[in-house]
Amino acid sequence: xxxxxxxxxxxxxxxxxxxxxxxxxxxxxxxxxxxxxxxxxxxxxxxxxxxxxxxxxxxxxxxxxxxxxxxxxxxxxxxxxxxxxxxxxxxxxxxxxxxxxxxxxxxxxxxxxxxxxxxxxxxxxxxxxxxxxxxxxxxxxxxxxxxxxxxxxxxxxxxxxxxxxxxxxxxxxxxxxxxxxxxxxxxxxxxxxxxxxxxxxxxxxxxxxxxxxxxxxxxxxxxxxxxxxxxxxxxxxxxxxxxxxxxxxxxxxxxxxxxxxxxxxxxxxxxxxxxxxxxxxxxxxxxxxxxxxxxxxxxxxxxxxxxxxxxxxxxxxxxxxxxxxxxxxxxxxxxxxxxxxxxxxxxxxxxxxxxxxxxxxxxxxxxxxxxxxxxxxxxxxxxxxxxxxxxxxxxxxxxxxxxxxxxxxxxxxxxxxxxxxxxxxxxxxxxxxxxxxxxxxxxxxxxxxxxxxxxxxxxxxxxxxxxxxxxxxxxxxxxxxxxxxxxxxxxxxxxxxxxxxxxxxxxxxxxxxxxxxxxxxxxxxxxxxxxxxxxxxxxxxxxxxxxxxxxxxxxxxxxxxxxxxxxxxxxxxxxxxxxxxxxxxxxxxxxxxxxxxxxxxxxxxxxxxxxxxxxxxxxxxxxxxxxxxxxxxxxxxxxxxxxxxxxxxxxxxxxxxxxxxxxxxxxxxxxxxxxxxxxxxxxxxxxxxxxxxxxxxxxxxxxxxxxxxxxxxxxxxxxxxxxxxxxxxxxxxxxxxxxxxxxxxxxxxxxxxxxxxxxxxxxxxxxxxxxxxxxxxxxxxxxxxxxxxx
Numbered sequence: 081x082x083x084x085x086x087x088x089x090x091x092x093x094x095x096x097x098x099x100x101x102x103x104x105x106x107x108x109x110x111x112x113x114x115x116x117x118x119x120x121x122x123x124x125x126x127x128x129x130x131x132x133x134x135x136x137x138x139x140x141x142x143x144x145x146x147x148x149x150x151x152x153x154x155x156x157x158x159x160x161x162x163x164x165x166x167x168x169x170x171x172x173x174x175x176x177x178x179x180x181x182x183x184x185x186x187x188x189x190x191x192x193x194x195x196x197x198x199x200x201x202x203x204x205x206x207x208x209x210x211x212x213x214x215x216x217x218x219x220x221x222x223x224x225x226x227x228x229x230x231x232x233x234x235x236x237x238x239x240x241x242x243x244x245x246x247x248x249x250x251x252x253x254x255x256x257x258x259x260x261x262x263x264x265x266x267x268x269x270x271x272x273x274x275x276x277x278x279x280x281x282x283x284x285x286x287x288x289x290x291x292x293x294x295x296x297x298x299x300x301x302x303x304x305x306x307x308x309x310x311x312x313x314x315x316x317x318x319x320x321x322x323x324x325x326x327x328x329x330x331x332x333x334x335x336x337x338x339x340x341x342x343x344x345x346x347x348x349x350x351x352x353x354x355x356x357x358x359x360x361x362x363x364x365x366x367x368x369x370x371x372x373x374x375x376x377x378x379x380x381x382x383x384x385x386x387x388x389x390x391x392x393x394x395x396x397x398x399x400x401x402x403x404x405x406x407x408x409x410x411x412x413x414x415x416x417x418x419x420x421x422x423x424x425x426x427x428x429x430x431x432x433x434x435x436x437x438x439x440x441x442x443x444x445x446x447x448x449x450x451x452x453x454x455x456x457x458x459x460x461x462x463x464x465x466x467x468x469x470x471x472x473x474x475x476x477x478x479x480x481x482x483x484x485x486x487x488x489x490x491x492x493x494x495x496x497x498x499x500x501x502x503x504x505x506x507x508x509x510x511x512x513x514x515x516x517x518x519x520x521x522x523x524x525x526x527x528x529x530x531x532x533x534x535x536x537x538x539x540x541x542x543x544x545x546x547x548x549x550x551x552x553x554x555x556x557x558x559x560x561x562x563x564x565x566x567x568x569x570x571x572x573x574x575x576x577x578x579x580x581x582x583x584x585x586x587x588x589x590x591x592x593x594x595x596x597x598x599x600x601x602x603x604x605x606x607x608x609x610x611x612x613x614x615x616x617x618x619x620x621x622x623x624x625x626x627x628x629x630x631x632x633x634x635x636x637x638x639x640x641x642x643x644x645x646x647x648x649x650x651x652x653x654x655x656x657x658x659x660x661x662x663x664x665x666x667x668x669x670x671x672x673x674x675x676x677x678x679x680x681x682x683x684x685x686x687x688x689x690x691x692x693x694x695x696x697x698x699x700x701x702x703x704x705x706x707x708x709x710x711x712x713x714x715x716x717x718x719x720x721x722x723x724x725x726x727x728x729x730x731x732x733x734x735x736x737x738x739x740x741x742x743x744x745x746x747x748x749x750x751x752x753x754x755x756x757x758x759x760x761x762x763x764x765x766x767x768x769x770x771x772x773x774x775x776x777x778x779x780x781x782x783x784x785x786x787x788x789x790x791x792x793x794x795x796x797x798x799x800x801x802x803x804x805x806x807x808x809x810x811x812x813x814x815x816x817x818x819x820x821x822x823x824x825x826x827x828x829x830x831x832x833x834x835x836x837x838x839x840x841x842x843x844x845x846x847x848x849x850x851x852x853x854x855x856x857x858x859x860x861x862x863x864x865x866x867x868x869x870x
Contacts, residue, residue: 107194107223108156109242110149111249115142117181119150120159120170157188158459172462176379179257184379184458186254191455198222198247206452211255219244258381284427290413291318291420293429297403298322305402305443308415309333309395311345311385312352315415317370319401320377328383330415331447333396345387346456347667352416353464371466378454378461385457386450396446399427405440407431491538495568496531499707501695506535508684509643513540516681517603518630518642520612520664523686525647526714528707530565533608533643538569540606546641549573550597552581552609552626562610578614581625601632605640612644613651616659627663650674688714724830728777730818731784738811740769743801773815779849781822782856788815828857 115134122133131141134150154160159170166174173184189195190207201222204210223243284293298304299322306319311332320328332345353371377383388396399419401409411427413419430436461467498506505523509532512519523529540546549566551573553559559575566573580594601607607630609615615623632639644664649657654674661671665682677685696703697711704713726732769791776787792812794800802808835844848854 107243108149108153108246108250109239110146110153111246112150113182113185113250113253114178115150116154116157116159116185117173119147119154119164120166121174123160123164123166156192156194157185158192159188168462168467169459172375172467175467180376180379182253182257183381186257187379187452187455187458189250189254190452201225205450207251207254208258211251214248214251216244216248219247223247282429282431284411284429285424287424288421290409290411290425290427293427294319294401294409294420295322297401297407297409297429301403302326303404304328305331305400305405305440305447306415307331307333307396307398307400307443307446308419309397309399310414310416310419311349312416313349313371313374314352314417315420316374316383318417318420319415320373320383326382328377329443329447330383330385331388331396331443331450332385332453333388333398346460349457350460350464353461353466368466371461371464375458375461375467378458383454385453386447387453388446388450400439400443402436402439402443406433406436408436408439410439489539489542491535491542491569493535493538493568494570496535496565497709498531498535499528499695499705501691501705502528502532502535504695505684505686506532506539509536510539512681512684513545513641513643516665517639518644518664518682520644520646520649520660520683521686522646522649522677522683524688524691526712527686527688527691527705529645529647530561530610533610533645534562534565534569534571536643537566537571537606537608540641541571545604546606547604548606550576550601550605550607550640552576552578552607552629554578554611554614558610562608576629578622581622581629582620598629599633601629601640603632603638603640607640607642609642609644611646612660612663613646613648613656615663616649616651616656618659623659623663630663722830722834724826726778727781727822727824727826728774728784730821731777731815732774734814734818735770735774738770738814739804740773740808740811741803742769742808743803776850777819780827780853780856781819781825783850783852784815784819786850786852788812788819831857 112135118133118135119130122130125133127144127147130147131144134142134147136142136146151160151164154170155162155164158167159173161167169188173181176184186207190199195207199205199207199210202210202213202218204213220240223240284290295318298319301323302325304319304323304326306328308315308330309332311330374383378385399411399413399415408430409427410430411425413423413425413427419425430439505521505527509519509521513536521529521532523532537546537549541549549571551559551562551566553562553575554577559577563573563575574593574597576594576597609626615626617623630639630642642664644660646660649660654671657674657677658670661668661677661680661682665680668680668682671677671680677683691705692703692714696705698704699711699713702713704711706712773784773787773791777784791800792809795802795805795808795812831846838844846854846857848857
């Protein structure tokens with residue numbers, strides 16, 4: 081697992097829910113903050129030499145045990161990884177002055193696991209609130225109750241006292257560092273009265289006019305308070321560019337796209353740091369300077385950001401800008417380039433003393449309710465390119481190759497050994513999962529997606545990235561195949577059925593195990609979704625439930641990892657593929673052409689031609705692949721369309737006048753084991769049943785009989801609910817009668833004519849959509865030519 085990914089996973093922003101115990105090595109025991117910087121700065125030294133670099137009370141080298149404590153301290157704040165290597169945040173810490181290092185540590189501790197646990201224990205949101213409740217008795221109670229102190233959490237001992245002393249010392253230093261942020265002297269710019277507003281108007285309604293008004297209002301300000309649903313670097317720069325020195329208080333809410341999803345806010349902010357999203361007139365150096373300025377302002381507390389938690393109080397969608405508590409702008413413009421410069425926005429400048437005072441009072445109220453959000457923004461900046469100097473181009477090339485192809489460690493399996501092309505695919509998937517939570521793997525039928533998926537799970541387990549595998553699949557045969565593959569890698573799994581997801585609105589499931597998963601899944605779980613194209617219809621409950629499952633419960637340390645797999649991502653158009661990409665990478669830019677998926681960060685797209693070209697073995701006129709020490713060949717394609725006269729005209733004629741409206745379309749869909757994208761949108765709940773019956777009828781009379789029988793039993797058992805039960809039953813009876821009158825099978829005869837022209841002994845596999853059709857065609861009594869249909 082990469083340093084950056086580990087940092088995102090362990091120390092990322094989290095909604096607070098139930099407090100969990102904090103592991104023993106994530107609890108500080110030594111209070112000297114400069115020693116934390118020392119173990120980061122001298123991380124390459126052997127521990128004996130590192131002992132001489134740390135400050136001790138007696139002026140002598142510290143003991144190796146003390147070095148271990150300070151390494152743990154640096155690790156709990158996200159500055160070292162588990163191998164004692166500096167993370168991007170750790171390297172960024174070394175760039176700061178000593179005072180700024182303490183300020184940066186304050187944010188890191190506040191967002192750390194032990195920091196969050198302490199805040200939750202005391203019912204606080206921020207360290208400043210915690211400082212009022214940090215007497216020895218209350219801190220001791222926290223340590224005894226939540227920390228594993230050498231297996232004796234309920235008794236006070238020297239370890240407990242040392243930790244209590246460290247926590248109280250840190251808290252005092254961190255709060256003091258935040259309070260000591262003086263405003264430098266600067267020359268005042270012209271007051272508002274001396275600045276001409278656009279068109280001398282207090283009411284604004286045009287493109288870019290809000291940004292120009294804010295630039296005027298910001299001049300000379302020493303305190304800026306902003307509430308915005310959305311925040312980007314360019315939006316910050318438009319306001320901050322007018323400030324010589326000022327304190328900025330920023331409250332982030334949510335917009336229609338993000339809801340209460342913290343990850344969406346961070347993804348959008350991280351994207352704004354990339355140069356391709358910068359304003360066109362900016363150079364590389366000016367963009368870098370702007371990012372570094374924001375980092376500096378966040379560290380020093382000159383810019384303080386909080387996030388409004390929508391799930392408890394409703395969403396914050398206001399856009400309010402207040403300057404020096406004397407003038408304000410209220411409107412529709414978010415703090416972004418689009419909001420302030422491009423979109424047509426509406427706003428109003430407010431100078432009335434009482435009106436501004438009201439806005440100040442409400443902002444102060446909601447800002448106090450907000451959760452700290454400066455630390456996640458600092459982390460995104462430290463993960464970006466802007467803080468670091470250019471690197472040797474040869475090293476960059478090696479890094480690019482590593483990112484593109486990655487590498488995999490050997491994984492023990494009782495049965496499977498990856499082919500060379502599978503190794504390349506698995507390595508790419510694993511590399512993607514280091515930097516993001518989900519990946520969509522698109523690979524042709526026959527390339528071994530099940531084995532590759534099981535290998536990915538085993539590799540993540542061996543690297544201690546995941547502890548559990550959750551398998552989402554459609555039917556029993558797929559479930560058995562996956563369980564068998566996972567067992568060969570000694571991996572147990574929990575199984576989620578599509579049927580149950582259809583019956584799980586808003587995460588409420590009658591299936592006890594599934595209900596537990598909706599509340600338990602976290603970053604140490606891997607969800608494998610096989611045949612994920614079954615979830616591409618946006619109106620289906622199964623897709624909504626799957627999205628909620630992949631989000632993970634609120635109040636946990638983050639979402640589970642997920643591997644979505646399919647060979648057929650498209651049914652009706654590129655919108656099918658886009659739906660799957662949205663599940664893999666929420667908030668990522670949409671694609672317009674199918675070809676764009678090859679460059680999409682959320683997908684690993686494998687084409688058969690590409691695999692055969694790079695890894696194929698030519699034998700005669702055929703090209704094969706080595707799979708499990710066996711050379712397997714893919715058939716040559718000879719595409720032909722064979723037309724035949726349908727035997728089901730009477731069925732179709734009858735269906736035209738029938739009404740099958742039901743109360744629960746999704747229930748009927750699962751009962752029929754169907755998820756067709758087109759059928760789901762035909763004439764709503766009524767057309768859905770009709771379309772499915774028609775499609776089953778054209779598949780075969782056997783499939784039609786099974787479908788009608790299932791519908792009748794489901795109505796009788798109360799599994800689906802017709803609007804008019806009597807009419808529904810009467811129509812089914814009519815179709816049963818018509819089905820018995822169907823004589824012959826012209827489609828089967830057309831197929832047999834093709835098969836009889838083949839050379840004797842030719843291997844033939846017939847694929848059909850429905851099991852009943854496969855069973856019917858495979859039965860020797862139905863034809864004089866025996867074949868196997870799948």
